[in-house]
Amino acid sequence: MTQISYKSLDDHLGEARFSPVYLVYGEEFLCKSVFEKLLDAMVGPDRREFSYESMEGTDENVVAAIESLNTFSLLADTKVVALCDARIFYSKQDNARIVDRIKTAYQDGDIQKAVRHFLKLLAVLNLSPEDVDEAAREKILGLESKDSDHSWLDPLLIVCRKDNLVLPPDRGAGELLASAIEKGFAGGNHLIVTTDVVDKRSRLFAILKTTGTIIDCSVPRGDRKADRKAQEAVLLDQLQKVLVRYGKTIDKSAFFSLCDMTGFDLRTFIHNIEKLVHYVGDRKKITEEDVTHVLKRSKSDPLYELTNAVADRNAGDALFFLNSLLSKEIHPLQALAAVTNQIRKLMVIKEFVESPIGTAWHAGCPYPHFTDHVVHAVQEFDKSLLNEIERREEAFRAGQSVAGDPHGQSSAAGKRKIDTDLLAASQPQNPFPLYQALKKSENFKKAELVDFFRVLAETDMRLKSTGQNPRLVLEQTILRICRRSGE
Numbered sequence: 001m002t003q004i005s006y007k008s009l010d011d012h013l014g015e016a017r018f019s020p021v022y023l024v025y026g027e028e029f030l031c032k033s034v035f036e037k038l039l040d041a042m043v044g045p046d047r048r049e050f051s052y053e054s055m056e057g058t059d060e061n062v063v064a065a066i067e068s069l070n071t072f073s074l075l076a077d078t079k080v081v082a083l084c085d086a087r088i089f090y091s092k093q094d095n096a097r098i099v100d101r102i103k104t105a106y107q108d109g110d111i112q113k114a115v116r117h118f119l120k121l122l123a124v125l126n127l128s129p130e131d132v133d134e135a136a137r138e139k140i141l142g143l144e145s146k147d148s149d150h151s152w153l154d155p156l157l158i159v160c161r162k163d164n165l166v167l168p169p170d171r172g173a174g175e176l177l178a179s180a181i182e183k184g185f186a187g188g189n190h191l192i193v194t195t196d197v198v199d200k201r202s203r204l205f206a207i208l209k210t211t212g213t214i215i216d217c218s219v220p221r222g223d224r225k226a227d228r229k230a231q232e233a234v235l236l237d238q239l240q241k242v243l244v245r246y247g248k249t250i251d252k253s254a255f256f257s258l259c260d261m262t263g264f265d266l267r268t269f270i271h272n273i274e275k276l277v278h279y280v281g282d283r284k285k286i287t288e289e290d291v292t293h294v295l296k297r298s299k300s301d302p303l304y305e306l307t308n309a310v311a312d313r314n315a316g317d318a319l320f321f322l323n324s325l326l327s328k329e330i331h332p333l334q335a336l337a338a339v340t341n342q343i344r345k346l347m348v349i350k351e352f353v354e355s356p357i358g359t360a361w362h363a364g365c366p367y368p369h370f371t372d373h374v375v376h377a378v379q380e381f382d383k384s385l386l387n388e389i390e391r392r393e394e395a396f397r398a399g400q401s402v403a404g405d406p407h408g409q410s411s412a413a414g415k416r417k418i419d420t421d422l423l424a425a426s427q428p429q430n431p432f433p434l435y436q437a438l439k440k441s442e443n444f445k446k447a448e449l450v451d452f453f454r455v456l457a458e459t460d461m462r463l464k465s466t467g468q469n470p471r472l473v474l475e476q477t478i479l480r481i482c483r484r485s486g487e
Contacts, residue, residue: 003214006034012213013041018078019213021181021191023205025198026217028113029266030234034215035082035194042080042190051079057086057195059123062173069185082192087120088174089199098124101196104221106152110265111159111316118156119165129160155323159316162479178204181211219264231264238270246277250286257291278367279432294432306335307342311440315482322474332463332470339478340456347449349441352381352424363442367435374438375431382423443484455480 002019004012006026022038024031043051053068055061065081073079098121105114122128132153159165181204185191191212198205208214219234220227236255243249250258258276262269272295276286279294306325309317325335352358360377361370425434459477462468 003209003216006030006215006217009034009037009215013038018042018190019211020185020189021208021212022193022215023198023208023212024192024194024215024217025196027219027234027266028196029270030217030219031194031196034217035084035192038192038215039080039082043078047077051077052082053079054082054084057083057088057193059088059173062086062088062177065191066177066180069180069189069191071189072187073189078188078190080190080192082194084194085116086193086195087123087197088177088193088204089195089197089202098197102156103152106156106320111155111320112314113316114152115156115159115165115316118153119160122166128166129157132157155319158475159319162475174202174204178207181207221264232259234266235259235264235269238266239273242270242273242277248277248280248284248286250276251288254286254288254291257288258295261291261295275436278435281367281371303330303335303338307338310339310342310478310481311346311437311443313443313482313484315479318478318482319475322478323471326471326474332474333460335474336456336459336463336477339481343449343452343456343481345437346441346444347446347453348385348424349437350444350446350449352378353438353441354446355381357381361438365438370435370438371431375425375434378425378434382425385423452481 002012006024018041024034024038039048039052051073053065055065061083065083068079068081098117102114102117102121105111105117122132181191193208205214220230239250239255239258258269258272262272275294276290280286280290303325306318306321309321322335326332353361357377357380360374365374424437425431455477459473462473463470466473
């Protein structure tokens with residue numbers, strides 16, 4: 001039927017009829033944005049439970065998707081079946097391109113994306129992570145040469161093996177899907193396929209081009225002037241969407257500084273814009289100084305990045321930054337201490353949220369409401385916490401004095417300074433980190449945080465006394481913390 005750019009989606013949705021099948025391919029963030037908009041137009045958010053079925057784009061799910069598409073809807077309504085992150089276009093000829101995508105994702109610190117591409121590559125080659133040993137990896141994966149640095153592969157293998165991650169081998173599902181599209185689907189059923197890679201020479205692509213609608217979300221990844229210009233245009237377009245939504249503007253120099261510090265990673269780029277929007281508060285314009293102040297720390301402090309990833313329960317990023325820290329000869333106990341402090345901080349935050357005074361905070365709380373109502377409540381909570389700590393310290397010192405001095409005299413020299421670093425508002429002059437911490441606390445239940453203290457104590461004991469590999473011990477702990485309930 002037609003091929004369009006993601007920029008033309010609104011015009012397409014204005015047409016009377018939807019295509020029986022859509023292929024959305026290219027840059028991951030753009031694909032997901034197009035997918036959500038397309039799905040909303042076809043079934044609407046309130047009808048997804050009954051009219052929408054999502055499947056991971058593995059080969060065995062292609063068969064299940066075809067069966068669903070050939071089954072009439074019980075509600076006699078539009079039904080949409082989605083194959084998300086499909087690998088039906090991958091082939092052995094694409095090995096070098098897939099390896100490049102793996103390395104790019106790894107170098108950008110996106111371990112989860114790197115693992116996904118790595119599993120797709122192994123599936124195309126009919127391999128499992130266990131097949132990739134030291135002696136055979138160059139031959140199996142077709143890497144450039146034995147002199148190349150392939151250290152990026154080891155963290156991916158660790159994640160895959162620990163979580164038993166594997167995709168089934170390629171069984172020609174693309175041909176099967178092509179035949180099903182040619183025959184047509186039952187009733188008003190529609191198929192949406194999302195993928196990062198397409199083979200425009202394949203029969204499947206040719207059938208999609210004549211039968212359905214192909215939406216191109218690709219962005220050049222090269223370093224040529226034309227490629228950089230195209231990347232900059234995409235970033236600017238996404239920037240404007242966020243700024244309009246929040247009623248903000250940004251200096252030109254701030255935009256280029258943001259691009260330089262983020263690179264072409266749309267997810268991170270938009271996340272950083274939103275951080276800046278919340279940071280400036282009521283101020284309308286974002287300046288270059290704001291960009292430097294907010295983003296500088298995350299660029300230069302890997303310990304901060306590690307604890308931030310743990311608080312986000314992002315196992316991939318947490319393992320990446322742990323590996324980075326240990327490779328720079330930071331002691332494993334130092335990394336453990338940073339994670340422990342983060343869990344202690346989250347526990348204090350959770351105590352505030354669940355206290356009577358914590359009702360000022362709620363999930364999704366906007367930053368202006370936070371600064372107007374929540375900051376003062378947190379400061380009051382910290383004040384009461386300090387009073388309680390001082391009361392207990394006084395009782396402890398009094399007990400020591402009675403036990404050691406029959407006259408009950410205590411020494412002023414014995415008074416210990418109370419550590420305030422782990423109060424909820426440890427930096428009251430800068431409330432933005434507190435706002436971020438409150439948001440991250442929503443990722444955890446209080447009972448989980450309590451259990452993590454036991455896990456961290458066991459980790460400390462294993463590091464100090466068992467002789468086990470410190471990297472593996474810490475990785476197991478991080479995976480335990482980042483794994484959500486039910487996973």
